[in-house]
Amino acid sequence: MNFLKPLMVAATGLMVIPACTCSDKTPTKEERAVFSPENMDTTYAPGENFYLYANGGWIENHPLPDDKSRYGAFDMLAEENREKVRTIIEEAAQTEADKGSVAQQIGDFFASGMDTLAIEEAGLKPLNGIFDQIATIENAETLIEVTAALHQQQIYPFFYLYSSPDRKNSDMVIANFYQGGLGLPDRDYYFDESERGETLRTAYKKYLNTLFMLKGESATAAQKKTERIFELETQMAAASNTRLENRDPQGTYNPTTLSELPDMAPGFDWALYFAKVGLPEPGKINVGQPKFMAEVAGMIDNVDMQTWKDYFSVVALRSMAPYLTQDFVEASFEMYGRTLSGQPSMEPRWKRVLNTTSGALGEAVGQLYVEKYFPPEAKERMLELVGNLKKSFAKRIDQLEWMGDNTKTKAHGKLNAIKVKIGYPDKWRDYSGLEVSADSYAGNVLNSSRFDFRFDLAKIGKPVDEDEWHMTPQTVNAYYSPLANEIVFPAAILQPPFFYPYGDDAVNYGAIGMVIGHEMTHGFDDKGRQYDQEGNMNDWWQPADAEKFETRAQVLVDRYNNFHVLDTIKADGELTLGENIADLGGLNISYQAYKMSLEGQPEPEKLDGFTDDQRFFLAYARVWAQNIRNEEILRRTKEDVHSLGKWRVNGPLPNMEAFFKAFEIEPGDAMYLAPEKRASIW
Ligand SMILES: [Zn+2]
Secondary structure, three states: OHHHOOOOOOOEEOOOOOOOOOOOOOOOHHHHOOOOHHHOOOOOOOOOOHHHHHHHHHHHHOOOOOOOOEEEHHHHHHHHHHHHHHHHHHHHHHOOOOOOOHHHHHHHHHHHHHOHHHHHHHOOHHHHHHHHHHHOOOOHHHHHHHHHHHHOOOOOOOEEEEEEEEOOEEEEEEEEEEEOOOOOOOHHHHOOOOHHHHHHHHHHHHHHHHHHHHHOOOHHHHHHHHHHHHHHHHHHHHHOOOHHHHOOOOOOOOEEOOOOHHHHOOOOOHHHHHHHHOOOOOOOEEEOOHHHHHHHHHHHHHOOHHHHHHHHHHHHHHHHHHHOOHHHHHHHHHHHHHHHHOOOOOOOHHHHHHHHHHHHOHHHHHHHHHHHHOOHHHHHHHHHHHHHHHHHHHHHHHHOOOOOHHHHHHHHHHHHHOEEEEEOOOOOOOOOOOOOOOOOHHHHHHHHHHHHHHHHHOOOOOEOOOOOOOOOOOOOOOEEEOOOOEEEEEHHHOOOOOOOOOOOHHHHHHHHHHHHHHHHHHOOOOOHHHEOOOOOEOOOOOHHHHHHHHHHHHHHHHHHHOOEEEOOEEOOOOOOHHHHHHHHHHHHHHHHHHHHHOOOOOOOOOEOOEOHHHHHHHHHHHHOOEEEOHHHHHHHHHHOOOOOHHHHHHOOHHHOHHHHHHOOOOOOOOOOOOHHHOOOOO
């Protein structure tokens, strides 16, 4: 299932919305309200700390629940949305649905996850098939056969295999390899010398030890195996790319073929692997990290088979722990929730099971979700907004003093070619053939994983399906895909605090308008700009313009590198560069689109005591209000390409003259930035 898969598909999400039952009834005061004084903290001046000025009250009034590592306006919407999805799932569960129908699949999947008695009684039995496969490992050949067998169940020792459009021929889908196989979420954690690094490694070893013990190993054996697996993973981690290296589209594009693979990564029978995984003729293959693949292939013969068996068992248990008995669920949460994110307690079971169900049957749930909750009016308004944002972006490209005409023409071409998807797919995915029963939660997860793997592999060697979506409609997020050159806005994000059905234009441009501008800008950020209007990796820039882009981007890198996220820890300006370019670009483009929409119109009146410009910026800030745990700050600073909420507000805004004007911010104010220090790209 795709929640087991890291974000390696080259799409950039916004981050991680109302059931506007908007008919023709008059909106209530509450529905119209966007700013309420209790969400703000006016003991701060806007020029002192705008994030707190706009959100201090909200932050104070929404303390972190024990089952959250971060809780913000964004997460609050996601939570409200989960209640809606729950209604859908429960309704499906209550209907007397025919075997094989979508309602039966959704209802039974959810029911199996809630049946803790059956889960406890089954113990590790649902994994017996996997352990039997692992037991057949006795040499390199059987090892590779079992690797393929596990991959087919989306259990990934070593690396990932998945489909994606070819970066240099983006109409066609090809096979891709991506580094993997580690239990800590970043290769750097294996080498981090800080106290935090030490804590995480100790916790991780404890987790491995627990998995071995729960599987039935003696204490002595468990400890020995833990040390050995940790050593093995450290070797793989050393050969893994850093996150920064993985942000480089050129460096991670290494096309090859089955006959050439043995040269790139000798020691692994690739033909056998592809035959066993169900893709005997893979065609063109992109290897994301050749150095890593070579290392892993070389390790096959240099590690004893018992260690490989133990490694495979650990990988399977790690993947499946959240769906097994309470002991496994607790152990997994202790590592990935409590230790890594600082979250004191788990979410209630129904929420976890709902996420799994909604992940496994994403578009089936999505179809019911949009029927019930998505108003067609929202789509029309969005199309209009997108049109206005495009016009604004085009005008800004014309006005860029740093870019030459030749590059500008290409930039216009790319902007015009951006495709838009709003709400939900025109064509829904077919889940027939996916076997779901009310009896086995882990069994359902494994069935779904096999079903998804086959679905994904079947795309390889074929033209791209342009109707396909890579997020479900019930997801509170949005994305830009450089390979399709398209922006996508699922139904669930079209709700407050992003989209206010009854709100005035200023707030809608400040919130959802900015989201649209943000996603469009991804086509022109440090990564996105390396793709042309067809979605092919192709340098369309005049060298002098590219150089100027780099210089301008560096201003943002340097600024974010100096933001203190926690004590002495600073933000990573390079890792977050693409997102920070998109935040600033999105704001500039949306603000200008708003101004353009006012041409020939009377000056908007103050609302809730704020001018329209002030409302634009307050609506923007409102989206990022959040409380977050210290551990989660550290984790995200290491792993997340997005800046933290505070810095998504206080980072980009000081680069905008309109922001200073709106709140009369002047030299000497903490938020003020002199014109020559401001970043300006799009
Ligand atoms: Zn983004």
